[in-house]
Amino acid sequence: MSDQTKPKSPAAVAPLSPARNVSPEEKSWEMNTLAFALAKSPERQKEFTTLSGHPIRRLYTEADLSNWDPKTQLAHPGEPPYTRGIHATMHRGRLWTMRQFAGFGTAENTNERFRYLLTHGQTGLSTAFDLPTLMGYDSDHPLSEGEVGKCGVAISSLADMEVLFDQIPLGEVTTSMTINSPAPVIWAMYLAVAEKQGADWKKISGTLQNDILKEYIAQKEYIYPPEPSMRLVVDTFEFAVKHTPKFNPISISGYHIREAGSTAIQELAFTLRDGMEYIEWAVRRGMQIDDFAPQLSFFFNAHSDFFEEIAKYRAARRIWYQAMTERYGAKSPRSWALRFHTQTAGCSLTAQQPFNNVVRTALQALSAVLGGTQSLHTNSLDEAWALPTEFAATIALRTQQIIAHETGVTNTVDPLGGSYFVEALTSEVEAGAWDYIRKIDAMGGMVAAIERSYPQREIAEASYRYQQALDKKEKIMVGVNDFISEEKPLEILQIDETVAHRQAARLSRLRAERSQDAVDRTLLALKKAAESYNKPVSSSSNGHLSHENLMPHIYDAVKAYATLGEICDAMRVVFGTYEETAVT
Amino acid sequence: MPEKKIRVLIAKPGLDGHDRGAKVIARALRDAGMEVIYTGLRQTPEMIASAAVQEDVNVIGLSILSGAHNTICPQIMKLLHEKGMDDVTVLVGGIIPEADIPALKQAGIAGIFLPGTSTQAIVDFIQKKHAA
Numbered sequence: 001m002s003d004q005t006k007p008k009s010p011a012a013v014a015p016l017s018p019a020r021n022v023s024p025e026e027k028s029w030e031m032n033t034l035a036f037a038l039a040k041s042p043e044r045q046k047e048f049t050t051l052s053g054h055p056i057r058r059l060y061t062e063a064d065l066s067n068w069d070p071k072t073q074l075a076h077p078g079e080p081p082y083t084r085g086i087h088a089t090m091h092r093g094r095l096w097t098m099r100q101f102a103g104f105g106t107a108e109n110t111n112e113r114f115r116y117l118l119t120h121g122q123t124g125l126s127t128a129f130d131l132p133t134l135m136g137y138d139s140d141h142p143l144s145e146g147e148v149g150k151c152g153v154a155i156s157s158l159a160d161m162e163v164l165f166d167q168i169p170l171g172e173v174t175t176s177m178t179i180n181s182p183a184p185v186i187w188a189m190y191l192a193v194a195e196k197q198g199a200d201w202k203k204i205s206g207t208l209q210n211d212i213l214k215e216y217i218a219q220k221e222y223i224y225p226p227e228p229s230m231r232l233v234v235d236t237f238e239f240a241v242k243h244t245p246k247f248n249p250i251s252i253s254g255y256h257i258r259e260a261g262s263t264a265i266q267e268l269a270f271t272l273r274d275g276m277e278y279i280e281w282a283v284r285r286g287m288q289i290d291d292f293a294p295q296l297s298f299f300f301n302a303h304s305d306f307f308e309e310i311a312k313y314r315a316a317r318r319i320w321y322q323a324m325t326e327r328y329g330a331k332s333p334r335s336w337a338l339r340f341h342t343q344t345a346g347c348s349l350t351a352q353q354p355f356n357n358v359v360r361t362a363l364q365a366l367s368a369v370l371g372g373t374q375s376l377h378t379n380s381l382d383e384a385w386a387l388p389t390e391f392a393a394t395i396a397l398r399t400q401q402i403i404a405h406e407t408g409v410t411n412t413v414d415p416l417g418g419s420y421f422v423e424a425l426t427s428e429v430e431a432g433a434w435d436y437i438r439k440i441d442a443m444g445g446m447v448a449a450i451e452r453s454y455p456q457r458e459i460a461e462a463s464y465r466y467q468q469a470l471d472k473k474e475k476i477m478v479g480v481n482d483f484i485s486e487e488k489p490l491e492i493l494q495i496d497e498t499v500a501h502r503q504a505a506r507l508s509r510l511r512a513e514r515s516q517d518a519v520d521r522t523l524l525a526l527k528k529a530a531e532s533y534n535k536p537v538s539s540s541s542n543g544h545l546s547h548e549n550l551m552p553h554i555y556d557a558v559k560a561y562a563t564l565g566e567i568c569d570a571m572r573v574v575f576g577t578y579e580e581t582a583v584t
Numbered sequence: 585m586p587e588k589k590i591r592v593l594i595a596k597p598g599l600d601g602h603d604r605g606a607k608v609i610a611r612a613l614r615d616a617g618m619e620v621i622y623t624g625l626r627q628t629p630e631m632i633a634s635a636a637v638q639e640d641v642n643v644i645g646l647s648i649l650s651g652a653h654n655t656i657c658p659q660i661m662k663l664l665h666e667k668g669m670d671d672v673t674v675l676v677g678g679i680i681p682e683a684d685i686p687a688l689k690q691a692g693i694a695g696i697f698l699p700g701t702s703t704q705a706i707v708d709f710i711q712k713k714h715a716a
Contacts (some may be wrong), residue, residue, distance in 0.1 A: 131599035144653025220601025480700040582624040
C-alpha cells in the first residue's frame with residue numbers, strides 16, 4: 001500500500017460521559033421521584049437494549065452529552081460533518097426519491113410493472129434481477145433450472161434489456177440496478193439501450209449496485225475472486241467518471257449485511273470500511289479522490305429499532321466525512337457528503353399475519369426519512385411469502401406518499417437534532433463503528449478481512465444471538481413468538497416455468513439471428529484484455545499491474561448481442577471463480 | 585456407552601446465496617447435540633445426494649428461499665431413492681407458499697418449516713423422528 005492510500009489513524013471519538021456528571025437536579029430526581037416510582041412498581045425488564053443488543057439507559061440528560069460539542073458534532077444541515085443531513089433544506093427542498101425495487105418473470109412482465117409504478121407516482125426505477133442473471137448465467141444454462149424469473153427479471157442479453165426499458169425514457173427516469181458480479185455487463189446493456197433511445201450519456205442518471213465486497217461478506221452472489229472483482233469495480237468508476245458523470249457506478253451496501261443478521265453497528269462499520277476499500281483501490285489505480293468520490297453512493301437497511309436506525313444514518317454521515325477528509329484528503333464537499341438509499345428490512349417481515357407488515361414498514365420508512373435518506377424503497381406486506389403482487393406493491397408506495405405528504409415530518413430539517421438520546425446514541429454507534437473499522441485496518445483492509453472470514457463470522461454470531469433471543473422470547477416478534485392468531489393464507493404472486501421456456505426460446509432465436517463473427521471477435525478481445533490484467537506494465541509502472549479498462553470491451557460484446565453468460569464466461573476463463581470457506 | 589449422534593446434512597441448493605437460515609439451523613442442531621455437516625453454497629441435487637451418501641446422514645435439511653423448491657426437491661428425492669437412501673429424513677426450510685406444500689410432502693419431504701419457526705421446533709421434530 002502506498003503512503004497516499006494508507007489510512008491515517010482516525011482521531012479517537014471521545015467516549016461519551018465515561019462517568020456521567022450528573023446535575024444536582026437529576027440527582028434529586030433519582031433519589032426522590034425515581035426511587036419512589038421504582039419502589040412502587042419495578043420496570044418491566046432488568047435491562048433494555050436495542051434490537052442489536054446495544055444497552056439503552058432509562059433516561060438521557062445533559063449528563064450524557066458532557067463531551068459532546070454541538071458546533072463540531074452537530075453543526076448545520078448541508079455543512080460538515082453532515083450529522084443533520086447533506087442538504088441545507090433537506091426534504092423541504094426536495095423529497096426523497098420513491099424508488100420501489102421491482103422485477104419478476106420476463107422483461108415484458110417487469111416493463112409492465114415499471115410503467116404501472118411510474119404512472120402511480122413513483123419517481124425512480126429500481127430493477128431486481130433473477131438469480132441466474134445475478135450469477136452471470138443465461139436463462140437456458142443448466143444451473144438456471146427452476147430459478148428463471150423467480151426472484152427478479154431474467155435478462156440474458158441486450159435484446160432482453162431493450163424490452164425491459166421499452167417506452168421508458170432513460171434520459172428522464174433514473175434507474176437503479178441491483179446487480180453485482182455481472183454489473184459491468186448489465187450496465188453496458190443499459191447504456192446501449194440509452195444510446196439507442198438517443199439519451200445523452202452525460203445526462204443519464206441512476207445507480208449500479210456493483211458492490212462486490214458485501215457479496216463476499218453477506219449476500220454471496222459472487223463469481224470471480226476478490227482481486228479481479230475489485231479491478232472490475234474500479235473499471236466502472238473510471239468509465240463513469242469519463243462518460244456518465246451523473247451515474248453512480250456503485251451503491252455501497254449495508255442492506256444485505258444487516259439482512260444476513262448483523263447488528264446496526266456492524267452494518268455501518270462494514271459498509272463504510274467497504275467504501276474505504278473501494279477508495280483505496282481506485283486511488284491505487286491512479287484516480288484522483290475528488291474526481292470519483294462524488295459518484296459513490298450508499299445503501300442502508302431500515303430495521304425496526306426506530307432510534308438505533310436514525311442514529312446509524314446520522315453517524316454514517318459523520319464517519320464518512322471524517323474518513324474522506326482525514327484519511328483520504330478529499331477537498332471537494334461533494335466527496336465529503338454521504339448520499340444514501342434506504343430499504344426497509346425484509347428480514348423483519350413476518351409470514352404470519354402479513355398485514356402487520358404494512359405497519360412495520362411504515363415505521364421503518366419513517367426512521368429512514370428522519371435519518372435523512374435521499375431515496376427509499378418500502379417493502380410490500382407479502383414479501384415474506386413471495387415477490388409482491390401489484391396490490392401489495394401499491395400499498396408500499398402509498399406508505400411513502402403518506403409519510404411525505406400527511407405526517408408533517410418533512411416540514412423541518414432533522415427534527416431530532418439535539419435530543420439527548422438521539423445525540424448520545426449517534427455518538428455511541430459512531431464510536432462502535434470506528435472500533436470495527438480500526439480492527440479491519442489492522443487486518444490489512446477489507447479484502448484481507450474477508451479472506452479470513454472476519455466480517456462473516458461476526459455477522460453469523462450476531463444472527464445466532466438474535467435467533468436465540470427470539471427463541472427465548474427475550475425479543476418479541478408480533479405474530480411469530482407472541483400474539484399468535486389463526487389466519488387465512490394470503491394471495492401471492494406465483495411465477496411458473498413458462499418464463500424459463502419463453503426465455504430459452506428467445507435465446508435460441510437470438511443466437512441464430514445475430515452475427516456470430518461479431519460475437520466471437522468481441523469476446524476474444526475481451527478475453528485478451530482481461531488477460532492483460534495480470535501482466536505487470538513497463539518498468540515505469542512502479543510494480544503496478546496493467547489495468548486496461550474492460551468496460552469498452554464489454555460494451556462491444558453487449559452491442560454484438562453476446563449473452564450475459566458468454567461475456568461472464570469469457571472472464572471466468574481468465575479470472576477463475578471464487579469459493580468461500582463456509583463459516584457456521 | 586455414549587448415544588450415537590444424529591447426523592445431519594444442511595444443504596443450500598440452487599443459485600441463492602442467502603445462507604443466514606442455513607447457518608443458524610446448522611448451529612442450533614449442533615448445539616442440540618447433533619453431528620452437522622454444512623455443504624456450503626450452490627449445491628446441485630447430485631452434489632447433495634452424493635454428500636448424503638458419503639456422510640451417511642440420517643437427516644438432510646434443505647434451505648430454499650428462491651422459489652426453486654418445486655424443481656429442486658423432487659430431483660433430490662429421486663436421486664436419494666436411486667442411491668438407496670430412502671431412510672433419510674428430508675426437511676425443507678425457507679419460503680414455501682402453502683399451495684406448494686402438499687406436492688412436496690407427496691414427493692417425500694418429511695417436514696417443511698416456514699419463516700418464523702423456532703430452532704427448538706426443528707430440533708424437536710428431528711429428535712422425535714430419530715428417537716432410539
